[in-house]
Amino acid sequence: MTTSNAPVAAEQRETWTSSTGFILAAIGSAVGLGNIWRFPGVAYESGGGAFLIPYLVALLTAGIPILFLDYSIGHRYRAAAPLAYRRMAKPTETLGWFQIMLSFVIAVYYAAVIAWAASYFIFAFNLRWGQDTLGFFVGEYLKVGDPEISTTVVPAVAVPLVLVWVAVLVVIALGVTAGVQKVNVIFIPLLGVAFLGLVIRALTLPGAMDGLNAFFTPDWGALADLNVWIAAYSQIFFSLSIAFGIMVTYASYQRRKANMTSSGLVVAFANSSFEILAGIGVFATLGFMANQQSVQVSELEGLTGPILSFVTFPAVINEMPGGAIFGVVFFGSLILAGFTSIISILLGVAASVQEKFGLSRRGSAILVSGVCAVLSVLLFSTTSGLLALDTVDQWANNVGIVLSAIVMTVLVVWVFRKSETLRRHLNAVSTFQVGRIWIALIGVVAPAFLVIMLGQKLVSLVNDGYEGLPQWYLNLFGWGTIVFVVVAAVVLSAIPWKGRDDEKFVPWPDVDKEVTR
Amino acid sequence: MTTPAVIMMIVAIVVVWGGLAASILYLRNKPELTEGEIEDPDMVRQDTERLHEPHPFRDT
Numbered sequence: 160m161t162t163s164n165a166p167v168a169a170e171q172r173e174t175w176t177s178s179t180g181f182i183l184a185a186i187g188s189a190v191g192l193g194n195i196w197r198f199p200g201v202a203y204e205s206g207g208g209a210f211l212i213p214y215l216v217a218l219l220t221a222g223i224p225i226l227f228l229d230y231s232i233g234h235r236y237r238a239a240a241p242l243a244y245r246r247m248a249k250p251t252e253t254l255g256w257f258q259i260m261l262s263f264v265i266a267v268y269y270a271a272v273i274a275w276a277a278s279y280f281i282f283a284f285n286l287r288w289g290q291d292t293l294g295f296f297v298g299e300y301l302k303v304g305d306p307e308i309s310t311t312v313v314p315a316v317a318v319p320l321v322l323v324w325v326a327v328l329v330v331i332a333l334g335v336t337a338g339v340q341k342v343n344v345i346f347i348p349l350l351g352v353a354f355l356g357l358v359i360r361a362l363t364l365p366g367a368m369d370g371l372n373a374f375f376t377p378d379w380g381a382l383a384d385l386n387v388w389i390a391a392y393s394q395i396f397f398s399l400s401i402a403f404g405i406m407v408t409y410a411s412y413q414r415r416k417a418n419m420t421s422s423g424l425v426v427a428f429a430n431s432s433f434e435i436l437a438g439i440g441v442f443a444t445l446g447f448m449a450n451q452q453s454v455q456v457s458e459l460e461g462l463t464g465p466i467l468s469f470v471t472f473p474a475v476i477n478e479m480p481g482g483a484i485f486g487v488v489f490f491g492s493l494i495l496a497g498f499t500s501i502i503s504i505l506l507g508v509a510a511s512v513q514e515k516f517g518l519s520r521r522g523s524a525i526l527v528s529g530v531c532a533v534l535s536v537l538l539f540s541t542t543s544g545l546l547a548l549d550t551v552d553q554w555a556n557n558v559g560i561v562l563s564a565i566v567m568t569v570l571v572v573w574v575f576r577k578s579e580t581l582r583r584h585l586n587a588v589s590t591f592q593v594g595r596i597w598i599a600l601i602g603v604v605a606p607a608f609l610v611i612m613l614g615q616k617l618v619s620l621v622n623d624g625y626e627g628l629p630q631w632y633l634n635l636f637g638w639g640t641i642v643f644v645v646v647a648a649v650v651l652s653a654i655p656w657k658g659r660d661d662e663k664f665v666p667w668p669d670v671d672k673e674v675t676r
Numbered sequence: 677m678t679t680p681a682v683i684m685m686i687v688a689i690v691v692v693w694g695g696l697a698a699s700i701l702y703l704r705n706k707p708e709l710t711e712g713e714i715e716d717p718d719m720v721r722q723d724t725e726r727l728h729e730p731h732p733f734r735d736t
Contacts, residue, residue: 177707182700188734211684215691237726269736336730343734368677375681375688400735409732414723415715418708424699430735431692500736507732520729587713590706668713 176418185422187347189430191500192272193398195354195493198434199441199471200464201394207373207442207456209381213391214431221609222395223427224600225564227593228571229401230419231581233410234588235666239510240404241652243411246664248575254566256648258404259511261559264640265403266504266531268548268555270327271539273497274320275300275469276490283476283486292473293461297545304542306632317540324532327501331509331524336502343499350492353485354433358440361447361475370446373456374438386619389612392564393556398430400504402564408507415667420589437468444471447478463626465549505531515651517659546628547636553625554637557616559644565609572602583670 175181202210236243241255278300282288288295297303302313330339361367381387396402400409410419442456448471449456462470476486508531509524516523538547572578578598585593625633677685715723 173708173710175707177704182703186696191734191736193736208681208684211688215688218692265736331730334730340733371677371685372681375684376678377680377684398736405732405735412727412729412731414727415719416709416712418703418706421699421703421706425696425703426735428692428696428699432696435688435692499734503732503734504736506730510729510731524730588709590709591702667715667719 176422181422182425183348184344185425186429187343189399189426190347190350190433190496191398192269192276192493192497193394193400193500194430194433195437195496196272196276196468197397197464198394199437200467201390202374202438203441203445203462203467204464205387205390206378206381208376209378209384209387210391211375212377212382213388214394217388217392217395218427218431220600221392221564221605222399222401222431223424224597224605225396225401225568226399226406226423226427227420227585227597228567228581228601229406230410230423231585232571233407234413234415234417234419235581235584237411237664237666238408239411239507239514240407241511242514242660243407245656245660246666247577248570251570251575253648253652254563254570255404255407255511256651257566257644258402258407258563259508260644260647260651261403261555261563262400262405262504263508263527263531264551264555264559264644265397266501266508267535268539268551269497269501269504270323270531270535271316271320271544271548272465273323273494273501274316274539276493276497277319277323278315279469279473280487280490280494282473283483283490286473286477286483286486288473288477290477292477293466293470295473296466296469297461301545302542303545306546306628307543308635309541309543311542312540313542313544316544317536320536320540323498323501324528324535326498327505327528328525328532330502331505331528332521334521336506339499339502342495346492346495349488350496353489353492354436354440356485357472357475357479357489358436358443360479361440361443361471364443364447364450364475364478366446366448366450367443368446369449369456370442370444371439373445374442385612385615388608389557389561389616392609392612393560394434395431396560396564397556398434399427402560402567404511405504405507408510409503416588418589418591420585420591420593424591440475441467441471444475448474463549465545465552514659515654515656517657546632550625550628550633550636551640554620554640555644558613558620558637558641561609561613561616562641565606565613568601568606568609572598572606578602580670584666584668587668587670 233243236246240258241252244255245252400406445456449459476482479485505528509527513523582593
């Protein structure tokens with residue numbers, strides 16, 4: 160959240176937390192590429208209407224409860240994920256590193272999507288994508304080739320990608336992340352306005368209603384397909400940044416009596432509000448595209464999740480009066496939203512490294528971002544970039560983050576039995592009181608269901624592969640991602656803290672006695 | 677739009693946008709917990725220092 164919490168008297172605090180500024184900042188902090196880029200693609204690949212019910216169930220039964228769990232751990236144990244988990248129970252430090260390494264992997268490919276948005280910002284000035292927005296994105300722009308480790312650099316992607324990383328490194332090296340955060344005060348509302356404009360235009364295009372039917376018509380048969388469910392859960396986890404260390408770390412910086420759960424509800428619902436809006440806009444456009452080609456929405460060819468937003472939004476922009484202006488504002492502010500998100504992710508990784516190794520704040524941030532930048536440019540600036548991104552995203556989210564959520568909930572609730580302490584902690588600082596149902600959700604409902612889904616997902620990935628890609632490719636970029644994250648987590652936890660873990664740390668407040676209100 | 681689609685749209689909008697409206701109203705009405713323990717000044721100072729370090733501030 161883009162809020163600063165300087166120590167102020169209770170009365171002043173009260174005004175700030177209820178102020179429009181605080182609430183707008185909370186809403187603004189929720190919108191990012193997860194909502195506008197990833198959600199429509201996942202919803203489309205999962206069959207539109209089949210996706211929405213699992214998505215809503217995931218939000219209410221796992222998204223919000225696990226957001227609260229992330230908050231409670233970070234807020235109570237006041238450190239980046241690895242140290243916060245360690246303070247909760249020593250052996251769980253490895254889980255903290257597992258989560259932080261997942262966010263490292265996400266940062267590596269997240270930058271590529273920002274680079275695409277940067278290119279489209281430039282293209283928007285003269286609507287360079289033309290009428291065939293799909294052919295343009297895949298063929299002319301990304302020059303997508305075979306699944307291989309390509310050394311054919313696509314300059315149109317490589318240049319913006321390098322620039323994104325240069326900008327990240329400059330911002331981090333100068334230590335002006337707080338300034339960049341403030342830029343969002345202007346750009347997030349601007350993004351909101353442009354985005355809303357595009358959605359409204361999309362709704363008035365011929366065929367839009369067919370698109371909405373595809374998005375909203377429930378497909379009851381598909382409810383039995385666990386792959387749809389896991390896609391819904393991992394989309395919620397991805398876009399709320401939960402179960403991969405970011406929200407744990409974020410919460411640790413909030414003042415001790417911050418109203419965590421109440422503001423968390425605003426963030427969670429705002430996040431999904433943007434996603435539903437993005438879904439409406441993108442599917443209305445799909446209806447329009449199908450109408451142009453005289454086919455059904457389900458018969459549109461060549462569309463996949465990661466490319467969907469970059470095919471549909473330009474198609475709407477083409478149809479807008481003053482399209483270029485909307486395009487420039489939309490992609491321009493989307494870059495800023497993505498850019499601040501990636502900074503936020505990298506600062507979480509950097510804080511973890513800094514706490515463990517005692518490096519300087521800035522030093523660790525530069526180190527982390529530098530390593531991330533090299534990997535990112537190597538992997539995603541070539542003709543195989545899109546396939547690598549799709550594969551890494553699939554495994555990092557549907558396997559990595561889901562596994563992380565299972566391990567986290569089981570360790571907290573069943574192995575180390577901290578759920579009641581954490582519940583009392585949340586209630587001791589927040590106005591929205593969390594009942595025991597929360598423990599039932601994070602302790603039973605979510606992990607049980609996630610285990611079943613993950614099991615089925617693993618079977619399907621092993622037996623059927625993914626998107627018809629060759630096995631060696633999936634081993635390297637898919638399973639390889641998971642192996643990398645696990646090995647890194649084990650190695651990083653094995654290194655001694657040399658006292659930097661502040662073993663005398665005492666959590667506040669003391670919640671062993673029941674907190675009564 | 678077909679009837680099932682309209683119904684599902686209304687459900688999604690009520691749950692998600694309704695949830696947003698309700699949570700904003702809740703936060704406005706109950707912005708801060710005024711009872712319970714209050715942090716001691718040392719803690720507040722530490723927290724303020726920590727807050728000025730670069731840190732994650734938003735989701736993805």
